[in-house]
Amino acid sequence: MTRTEYPWLLPSAMAGAELPGDRARARRTVRDWVVDILAFLIAAGIALIALAAIENEGSTPDAVLVVDSVIGAAACCALWFRRRWPVALAAALTVLSIVEPVAGGAMMVALFSLAVHRPFKPTAFVGAGALIVAPLQPWLRPDPETGYLTSVIFGVLLILLVLSWGMVVRSRRQLVLTLRERARRAEAEAELRAEQAQRLAREAIAREMHDVLAHRLTLLSVHAGALEFRPDAPTAEIARAAGVIRDSAHEALQDLREIIGVLRGPGDTGEGERPQPTLATLDGLIDESRRAGMKVTVDQRVAAPADAPAATGRTVYRIAQECLTNARKHAPGAEVTVTVTGGPGDGLTIEVANPAPTEPSERVPGSGQGLIGLTERATLAGGRLEHGPTPDGGFVVRARLPWPAA
Structure with missing residues (x-):
């Protein structure tokens, strides 16, 4: 088996290949519901922490808090569409997180989902955009308790961690898919080799049948022909020829029984194997x-x-x-x-x-x-x-x- 025969085993092909779960299913499975709920809860938890930190500042107007709450809730709810539009959702949440810290959790979940369900190119494109705009959010809405440089470094590291984690998960899925394909191919090739071995064995048995039975049947033909062309032969010669015909017929039946026994499956007959000629x-x-x-x-x-x-x-x-x-x-x-x-x-x-x-x-x-x-x-x-x-x-x-x- 070569890689050129099976292109899905090539790393480059697998990197861009569509994996199970990349496309949104018409109906969510139990696993999909569990994962989606968990992603929503993680994003909502991060949004609540960010909202509490904004509220503790004391300088933010109540109207802004209400807007932050509504936008944060909408960002978390948007994660239910992350399987259908992972690239668009990650890009939109990245832009939204510039002015809304409460959308940061939803953005991280969207970036992780993008790295899991899409190849490297769109992931790198959106990830690079997220890294570029990472310094803008602390500059527009700074955290009084955290310095600007610290906030930027923390945001960049968090984005890199989420993207790396997502790509590792996708790589593992690619590996599992490759191993499954190889196992399936190996099983199919093993079946073909078994069928070929069985065919070769049957051909060998057929040649064995020709070698054995041709010898016996030739004796029958020769002596039957002698009896046919010499009906007046002495009684002793007729008796000897009849004996050879009888013995050859018996041996032919024994050989044929042996060959049929080989063709049968194990346990189909209780007869032991006859010794092979040497x-x-x-x-x-x-x-x-x-x-x-x-x-x-x-x-x-x-x-x-x-x-x-x-x-x-x-x-x-x-x-x-x-x-x-x-x-x-x-x-x-x-x-x-x-x-x-x-x-x-x-x-x-x-x-x-x-x-x-x-x-x-x-x-x-x-x-x-x-x-x-x-x-x-x-x-x-x-x-x-x-x-x-x-x-x-x-x-x-x-x-x-x-x-x-x-």
Whole structure:
């Protein structure tokens, strides 16, 4: 995830972005009522303190006190519109506070609300105006108990404090909004990654289904074809072919049940997982192919096949299984040579080769995806696979897989 992909994560974009609560709601929530009442009470409290200080001077006419009271009350009531017009209200109260000290509290609340609900530019503009006119109010209506310079410094510091506090609150809201967006985006990306992982797992299961069932079903097809074209075969051969068909059908059902079990969710079946093939079980695959009538020559040069890594051994097994299946399909009657060499640190090399077919026979149709799946399987295991025809019309598949040193 990059910032250019999601511009709302940029600080500059967030600084000018509209945050929740910046616009006035059609109907105030309970929180809005509580905050607005609290702001009104704070402004009214400051206005009462200022009005009491003016009254204690003793030199202010009663008419002026009445006007100050009315204007102060109106300034406090105007705060109910601070969400709708924060910039205009803050500017108006700033101008009003020049001649009315009782409007100072409402001005501070308006400046704070402006800093919270509006970006930096309008806040800085109105805040600068408030700082510029800050010396005018003590000059027009000085406080006898406080010096002019002290009043100016106190007013400037108070304005800066309110503006800073408001901008800190807005920055925190921006941070929370950014974190929420990032969390939402991360959750969405996690869901996409989970879906992608599930899709890749299903593709792997589909390739596994092709490798396993193609081997079993090819045996069924070969022996069923033999029974069809040689109905006068000896009883022993018919019985052996029928036995291979039965065993292959049973194994195909077992493999299919295993694959369906993987596709099911956990707890949907009580069957345990069947052991996965390894390099040590390669001999069983060769024996099965020989019983099916294939001519297979094995050159096994691995000293300890049981010590091979599980993933590497399983990949070698699947490569040999697919190659034997393809040989039965496309080169019936040809002798297949399986060579396995290597060891820890040197890696494992498997080569399956067959010459051109010597017996004409009806070939079993194939999808052509087996070698593609083997190439992907070898690549995922950290190795490589090569395949192609030989000069004599045969075919060879050669794969090299890693076997780390102990």
